[in-house]
Amino acid sequence: MNLISMFIVFTKCRYCKFFFVTLSLLFYWANANAQTAEEILKKIKTKLGKIKDYEAEGKMKTNVAFIKAPVATVKVFYKEPDKILILNETGISFIPKGSVNININNIFVNMQAFDIIDAGKDNTGLRIIKLLPKDDTADIVLSTLYVDEKNLVVKKSKITTKENGTYELEMNYSKFLEYGLPDKVIFSFNTKDYKLPKGITLDYDDGSEKNPDKLKNKRGTVEINYKNYIINKGIDDKIFRR
């Protein structure tokens, strides 16, 4: 039976016609809903673009192998396009380099500077999108975003840099999901070795100093749990000059 005779049989069969139409509709619907990586990023950018500035208050935990620091109350200031500041107004907080990346908006400032690669989905259903900078001299080598397509938020990102290793960012959304702002951010980063000569510190050897080798080349994390956001109320540029 050649193809023409198969087609004649198919068009004469009522059930076959119904099956064909249903299949076509399903195929069209699936294609209509599948978003490209570019489209997803554009939608997220539009969502985040509604936020011109914010001031957020939160609790910051610093977990670095060689630092023992209390949980601090910090304020995070953001102003578009890419100004961000983490501030401990009353105390002292060790702010890691690259913490500017805790604000995911920064990635979307200049989307044209990246080649966008769709890397499918991970096992939790998050869409993996890789951003490769077009400029060879850029410090960021690769950014990988894990996107929740339904809520249009970035839940995780990995940013690999030339100078400072890899930064990772994990964000949990709840109260401020509609604005695309996280309730909790965990920022992890590479730490360089810390050592001061004992002749300077004149330490008391109480036997509690850990083996220095155990503290080497560890990753540190900074966790910020946001209590509230004040959005689009205007922030003076002077704040960012501290």
Add this chain to the structure above:
Amino acid sequence: MWKLLKIELFKIFKRPRTYIAFGAIAAIVFLFQIALWFDGKTYIELILGNIDASFDFSDQFKTHLLNGYFVCFAVLNILLIQMPLLVALIAGDVIAGEANMGTLRLSLSKPVGRTQYLLGKFFASTIYTVLLLLFLAILALFGSMLLFGINDLVVFRSTSIHQMSQDDIFWRYLAAFGYAAVALTTVASLAFLLSVFADNSIGPIIATMSIVIVFTILSEMNIPLYDRTIKPYLFTTHMVAWKGFFYVRSNEEGATIKGSIENLPAILKSLSVLLIYIFLFVGSAIWIFRRKDILS
């Protein structure tokens, strides 16, 4: 005993040399505070230089870091090494000075036992030491708090950084000054013991200074052979245990536990070692003095 103590204190504070130590402390603390007031950021940058590749340090961070508690810690770090020398200046003189002036035999002709006489002198030296520390505390702690304000304290150890919140620091200073009083009393008791042997105060003062300097160098050397054999037995190793009050414990997430001390048993052990030394030095001084022919 109280009358003896009053007489000895009168003798100590009548001598102009007593005030040299107070003057020296005031000068050092004041110069250090002025230096940090004008160029503290350079000092801070020097310390932070080791980790500035991993962290961003704003001007505000540096200003907050350079607070009264931090300045006081830096002053104590330097001054508590020099202070034994100032303590030796008086404690080394209490008996040898009398022998030198020829008043020792005369003093002992009074109806006072030799043990009582010596204890009176030792307690007077201890009170002088405590007053010296009190003076240091007023200048270094309260003076710095007034000049630089207060904030969290960050202590930079050789391989770790300990940060305490500002409401968890003052009691640590009280404990540290209390401990330092015991540590300096150990030096005073050593100078006191050496003073028993001499008829001239220069000898015990120089000898005490030399012992403290040599022992301090040995304590700070990181040579495994010394770490195991000599260092645990040197009183200078335990004199720096006041810093232990500024070493804090942290929870699993790396956050400082408020009110905690990293290794309190180690501090108590060091305190016990110092108390044993004081007992040995003063006991030996009394034992020797009671058997000594007083010829001057």
